[in-house]
Amino acid sequence: MSVPVLHGYWRSSAVYRVRIALGLKAVAFDQVAHDLLAGEQRDPAYRAIAPHGLVPALEVDGAVLIESPAILEWIDQRWPAPSLLPADPLAAATVRAMAALIACDIHPINNLRVLKALKHDLHATGEQIEAWTHRWIGEGFAALDSMIEAHGGTHAFGDGVTLADCYLVPQLYNARRSGLDLSPYPHLVEAGEAAERLPAVAAAHPDRQPGANP
Structure with a gap:
């Protein structure tokens, strides 16, 4: 290969x-x-x-x-x-749901082309764009925090890294960049920080990639 x-x-x-x-x-x-x-x-x-x-x-x-x-x-x-999905079908569906919560309900309406459209097509101000971003990340994070409280262990689902963590860590990065108050989501933050401490996850951080701004 x-x-x-x-x-x-x-x-x-x-x-x-x-x-x-x-x-x-x-x-x-x-x-x-x-x-x-x-x-x-x-x-x-x-x-x-x-x-x-x-x-x-x-x-x-x-x-x-x-x-x-x-x-x-x-x-x-x-x-x-290592598998990124649990062997049990119900558990795997829960992990996929956590991932989809970010991939479908948070990320698409806060990505670059949407934010550009808000600014250039709808003439939104910086404050309005920030409020938009915080609204949708906040609503998604509230739901995800509850799911992690119910199903999480060391990581977002149980004690092993799953697809849920692959989605969570980048969305946490975006939330921090936007200045969102993360204190209402303690289970989510704890799981995200546990994943971030893994060497393979740390190596994927944006600041360590080709083309990153100094």
Whole structure:
């Protein structure tokens, strides 16, 4: 198998998820950086790889995978150990629900192109955009904190790292950048910080990636 090539942007939370998963599996990979702020994701050369013009995209053995949920599921199947999903189907569904809470209910309405649209198309002020961001992260985090209280142990689900942690850590990074008060979500923060202390997760941090701002 050839070395996977991850197309991304250093601060993209969707790409961050994939880096975490690859790191937890101890999979070597190359990275190609695309500056989202400069619009490089819309370049025809990149669209030839990823027609949707978004990151991440993962090139592997002549194929291209897009959308982080699909990529993460593929990674977990391709390299089964350590598994990022519990063996029990109900437990696995709970982990997927935690991940989807972030991937479907928080991230899409707070990603870069949505925030740009709020600013340029709807003329939202910086204060309004911050309120928008905090509203949707806060609502999602409140639900996720309850789920982690019910199902968590050392990590978001039980005592092993799962897909839920792959999603949680990048969203915590975004929440901190936005200045959100995290005190109402103690279980979520504790689980996120436990994952962040793992060497493979720490290595995936945005500040340690190609193209990161000093």
